[in-house]
Amino acid sequence: MELGMRRMQAFFPASLEIQEELLKAGFRVPYDRESGRRTPVPVVVGSREERRIRRSRLLKAKDFESDGKSAMLPGERTSLDMELTERGFLVLRPKPIEYHLEEMGFVSVPPRVWGTWASFSLPFSAYDELVDFLGDFRNDNGNGFYTASRGSGGRIEVYAYKGRSRKDLGIPVFGYALGLHGLTLAEEYLREKAKENGVPKERLRYLRLGLRKRRETKAGLKVGLVWENGRPAEITLKLSTTEPRVRIQGLYGELVGKSRGELARTDEWYIVVHAGDFITALEAVGRAFGDKSY
Template sequence: MEVELRRAQVFFPASLEIQEELLKAGFKVPYDRESGKKTPIPVVVSSREERRVRRGRLLKARDFEGDGKFTVVPGERSSLELELTERGFLVLRPRPKEYHLEELGFVSVPPRVWGTWASFSLPFSAYDGLVEFLGDFRDGGGNGFYTASRGSGGRIEVYTYKGRRGKDLGIPVFGYSLGLHGLTLAEEYFREKAKENGVPEERLGYLKLGLKKRRETRAGLKVGIVWENGRPVEITLKLSTTEPRVKIQGLYGELVGKSRGELTRTEEWHIVVHASDFITALETVGKAFGSNPY
């Protein structure tokens, strides 16, 4: 089964592992005060709706218009492929067919201490198809699942969690792989930055700019529905990791944060969960207001 995504965002700046890999190779990450050279780690963004971005935050895009201060990136295409295995696992494969790269910009909380670092949004019209596709894995359970919500104005986000131990995570994730390899714009970006930083271009072939789950990584997938003005509009999936903690030596001292996984070279994006967990989470969050959101 394949579904078009409304939006995909992977915050690679949240990874101290990738930052350390680039620092060791000679890149100034994120910024060198003396030389003024900088290499912000890209956020990979794909949005079906056009996106208005400050000019300084747009690192790379195939197509955009701008007035000097802001740029407008036209709508982009991405999809999510869902594959069921014989052992009852669900493999989610995000595919950024069209995308751009952004600099994270200033945030009050450093991304290295965030829980969530990758998010994918589907149109709510995919709900029925997902429930039908996963119907054979419905186990009639739901015990241990509960919902939490947050909202402002006419927008309410409702998420499902499995058990108190996973309160800040969602449903258990058994594997994942996300990376900057195989993305043409990312390859172009790092070639340009290698030249700017005086890094031999051949060194790029040895870099590991992907992440995969380690055995000790505590990871989860939040499954949610976003409501606007009383109507469900999208299904959201958010990948989070919280443990273990890692330390690296940054340009200006030691940095401590949450591990995002083991460094790897990969062009494949995937997240693995139990199919029964996914459908139970989806239906639980769908009934958050007392009935199925049809």
């Protein structure tokens, strides 16, 4: 089953592994104080709605309008393919068909210490279709799940977690792969930055800019609903990792953060969870505020 997404974001700046790979290749990541050259690791973003961002944050886009200070990006197309296996696993395959690259804006907490580093959003209209698709895997004993919510103004986000021990993770993730390989805009961006940093272009073919789950990686998928003004608006999926911790030597000292996985050359994007966990989590957040008025 394939569904159109409202929005997707893969925060590759959260990966110290990718930053170290670029540093070893000779890139000055993310900022060289002496020359003033900036080589930020890109965030891959796709949004169905038009978006306006600061022009300085836009690293690469296929089509946009700009007044010099801001950039207006047209609606983009992304999709999420869902595949069931004979052993009861659900394979989620995000597809960034149309997307752009952004620089991470200033945040008070460095991305390397975040839990969540990739997020995907589906319209709430897909809820019933998802429930029907996964109905055979429903687990009537959902006592091991709980929900937590947060809100601001007319917007409330509620997420499901499998057991208290999985705080901030969601449901177990058994495998994943996401990366910058195979993305035309990312390849163009890196070629430009290689020239700017004096990195031989031949070196680009050996870079490993994809991430796969390692055996010791503690990973989870938060399944949630966003409510706006009293009505469910979208289904959100957030990929998180919390352990182990990694250390790298940055340009100006040692950096410590959460591991995002094992470096790999992959242009395949996927996340693997148990189908029973996914539908139980989805229905748990669907019941969070009683009957859904839609």
